Amino acid sequence: MFSWQGELLPGVRGAFTSVAAGNLAFHVGDDADAVRRHRESVRTALGSGPVQYMNQVHGDRVVVVERLTLGDDAPTADGLVSRGLPLAVMVADCVPILLAGTDDDGGPVIAAVHAGRPGMAAGVVPAAVRAMRGLGAHELQAWLGPSVCGRCYEVPAALQEEVGRIVPEAVSTTSWGTPALDIPSGVSAQLERDGVRIRYHGQCTMEDESLYSHRRAPGLGRFAGLIWREGQ
Template sequence: MFLWRAEVKPGVSVAFTDTGAGNLALHVGDDAGAVLRRRIRLEDATGIAPRRFQYMNQVHGNEVSVVAEPGTGAEPGADAPTADALVSLGGPLAVMVADCIPLVLVGAGASGPVLAAVHAGRPGLFSGVIPAAVEQMRAAGATDIRAWLGPSVCGSCYEVPAGLREEVSAVLPSAWSTTSWGTPALDLPGAAASQLDALGVPVEYRGPCTLENDSLFSYRRDSRSGRFAGLVWTHE
């Protein structure tokens, strides 16, 4: 169910699911009832129930939504905001991906942890979703923010047209890459790490490549792919 899971600070855990948890997305043509049952099973496995993970309707933008209270909705995934980053003062958060970066951020606030979950794909990185999320965390009082970069397609596998590499690298120089077979590519994890470094946010973990790992969903490997999740939650 979990590719990686750890208590990263006292009372705060981060995890990244694998295909054993099943598809967790409602927008990929899967049976909605089955998806919701998987989400409930995930909440039981992490021990957050009766709280719920807050999901979002991800659109490859840079909108940040603040979750005011820990999720306790009667149905998992209810009232998902349209955004590509979520920030909470302890409420459990989830981000879904299948090649994009599931970025989790944890900071210390005056009254407890400040959490964020970020959908960092190419358009989001290009438009500044990571700086926007960090800015919102700091506006909420977060200090000592740290980052966990979940599994995503790596710079040796993310082939793109040469023109797109030029366009993205003009804004994100560290994104410039070449595939292992010699064609133009983008290194999204490298670009994300560089953005975080510029923001003074250390990276504690970097996950493996989704395209190279059959235990992870990958849209590039299969366009009918499901979605795995990056998760962050506080213990009660």
């Protein structure tokens, strides 16, 4: 059910689901009851409380979650920040990023961020880091989960150039020699510039069928990255 799980900080856990957990997104045309069941099974397996998902739009908006809004009222954003309430990001080729730090009182500040090509270029990752630091977080660390890799994500040369002007580290070449983008590298560079420590848990979604990939198999579903403080 999980491609990776563990502890980011003492008392702060993170996990990435796999295809075995089922589709976790309402917007891919799946039966809504099935999605609810899948989300509930994941939550039960992790032992967390209710999880805040978001309505992701490839933008740079980051929302601080002080109270969960479940069902149809999920915030429209590409980054969620909390002081421990469980957060989720859904992906199928974009990069799921889980972030954790501590404030001056030793309490956790956590985030879940969705960064595909438009979100990375728009700066959603630095925006999430700013929001966390706004809550007093320091010593930030990030987990990068599975996404399409820089050898598989072919793009037109003009698009590569456009994104490369904003995030040069994202420029890459496919394994067959054409222009490509490496979103995990671009996101890593953004995090490094912000002084965030990184762990990369990134199989390639295009190459690994235990993960959903929109480019390999459109419409099948989304897997998720989840982060929460134990006991919440």
